[in-house]
Amino acid sequence: MEILIQNIKGLVQVRDASPQWVAGKDMAELPVMENAFLHMKDGKIENFGYMTDMSVISADEVINASGRFVFPSFVDSHTHLVFAASREEEFVYKIKGMSYAEIAARGGGILNSAKKLQQATEDELFERAMVRAQEIIGLGTGAVEIKSGYGLTTRDEIKMLRVAKRIGESSPLKVKTTFLGAHAIPKEYADRNDYIKLIKEEMIPAIAEEGLADYIDAFCEKGFFTPEETEDIMEHGKKFGMKPKIHANQLHISGGVQVGVKTKAISVDHLEAMGEEEVKALQNTDVMPTLLPGAAFFLGTAYPPAREMLNAGLPLALATDYNPGSAPCGSMPLMLSLACIRMKMTPEEAINAATINTAYALELQGEYGSITKGKVANVFITTEMPSYAYMPYAFGSNHVHTTILNGEIINKGLFDAV
Numbered sequence: 001m002e003i004l005i006q007n008i009k010g011l012v013q014v015r016d017a018s019p020q021w022v023a024g025k026d027m028a029e030l031p032v033m034e035n036a037f038l039h040m041k042d043g044k045i046e047n048f049g050y051m052t053d054m055s056v057i058s059a060d061e062v063i064n065a066s067g068r069f070v071f072p073s074f075v076d077s078h079t080h081l082v083f084a085a086s087r088e089e090e091f092v093y094k095i096k097g098m099s100y101a102e103i104a105a106r107g108g109g110i111l112n113s114a115k116k117l118q119q120a121t122e123d124e125l126f127e128r129a130m131v132r133a134q135e136i137i138g139l140g141t142g143a144v145e146i147k148s149g150y151g152l153t154t155r156d157e158i159k160m161l162r163v164a165k166r167i168g169e170s171s172p173l174k175v176k177t178t179f180l181g182a183h184a185i186p187k188e189y190a191d192r193n194d195y196i197k198l199i200k201e202e203m204i205p206a207i208a209e210e211g212l213a214d215y216i217d218a219f220c221e222k223g224f225f226t227p228e229e230t231e232d233i234m235e236h237g238k239k240f241g242m243k244p245k246i247h248a249n250q251l252h253i254s255g256g257v258q259v260g261v262k263t264k265a266i267s268v269d270h271l272e273a274m275g276e277e278e279v280k281a282l283q284n285t286d287v288m289p290t291l292l293p294g295a296a297f298f299l300g301t302a303y304p305p306a307r308e309m310l311n312a313g314l315p316l317a318l319a320t321d322y323n324p325g326s327a328p329c330g331s332m333p334l335m336l337s338l339a340c341i342r343m344k345m346t347p348e349e350a351i352n353a354a355t356i357n358t359a360y361a362l363e364l365q366g367e368y369g370s371i372t373k374g375k376v377a378n379v380f381i382t383t384e385m386p387s388y389a390y391m392p393y394a395f396g397s398n399h400v401h402t403t404i405l406n407g408e409i410i411n412k413g414l415f416d417a418v
């Protein structure tokens with residue numbers, strides 16, 4: 001299959017040689033080629049350039065993108081896409097003033113999702129998660145990380161990860177999986193060490209045996225897992241080939257950032273509660289700080305101090321955290337808007353954060369996250385818009401018009417019939 005997109009108003013995130021990531025001041029630079037063409041062949045980006053330099057290309061499909069922009073598909077590097085049911089009853093408790101921690105302490109929150117997930121079959125979970133997978137494809141996402149963490153028994157954690165893997169096999173999404181058995185301690189464990197022992201001695205070996213997880217995660221937070229426990233679990237996971245990616249500093253300065261640095265995590269995610277020491281700890285490391293503004297928006301907590309982190313020269317990634325408890329939304333375009341509006345990131349910084357830097361956070365920067373020859377042909381064409389900054393500016397609408405994943409047209413002209 002060969003696709004040619006021509007007369008592109010702006011080809012966004014074009015890079016001849018893709019960097020590992022972009023950090024600090026460099027995040028303000030977003031390379032955009034105006035009046036461009038993009039040629040995709042056999043699932044890969046074959047060539048791109050200015051229309052004035054285009055030679056004759058005989059493609060199976062020729063798309064005229066005049067007035068529209070072409071972006072590399074978003075990489076959403078943090079989701080809990082597999083869950084059994086929504087939790088809007090807790091949404092109402094929150095509206096009435098109860099905090100996330102109070103709801104969790106009363107058996108709501110993660111434990112509530114675990115109860116529902118344990119009752120669902122693998123096929124039921126798969127069907128429900130596939131609906132979400134289709135939804136995020138329509139919102140411009142092409143690669144996604146999916147965590148377990150609502151199973152909390154060996155059987156159910158495995159069930160979740162099998163479903164996550166099946167999504168990667170049954171949809172055009174590139175999927176990476178993360179084992180998050182250390183999401184919460186189930187109520188039946190009078191001694192928390194017994195649950196941690198189960199994670200280390202039973203869950204991790206069984207999951208590794210089936211090759212179900214690329215990464216290992218823990219919710220390092222007051223009332224969940226301590227920094228010492230997190231470190232112990234991360235180190236154990238590493239022995240089984242799972243690299244750390246940690247839920248850190250969401251509600252408090254939890255020590256999660258430092259554990260991430262110490263255990264050489266690929267990313268530390270959330271970072272709503274950051275002090276100077278945490279920012280410093282991340283400097284000169286390979287850890288990608290990943291911000292999840294959908295959770296701060298939904299829970300009404302402080303937003304991560306993005307500008308301070310950028311001023312300190314750090315790279316930033318942006319992901320949705322799509323989950324039923326703290327961020328029931330898988331829209332990467334909305335994350336761009338929240339990053340700009342609430343965290344004072346510029347559109348250029350936000351787009352870099354949601355493409356090349358999230359690709360790094362999934363170790364996919366060699367194949368995804370930019371328009372670079374030889375990378376996977378994962379792109380979307382926008383609706384007609386005056387500039388690429390219109391994408392985060394005009395929040396709440398879907399500006400993704402046509403989705404191409406692995407060099408195949410997935411959704412075309414979603415709004416043409418409207």
Ligand SMILES: N=CN[C@@H](CCC(=O)O)C(=O)O
Pocket residue numbers: 109110113219247250295321323324325326327
């Ligand atoms: N913070 C921990 N885990 C999820 C929320 C889980 C839930 O409430 O179901 C998060 O990333 O926000």
Ligand SMILES: [Zn+2]
Pocket residue numbers: 078079080247321323
């Ligand atoms: Zn999360």
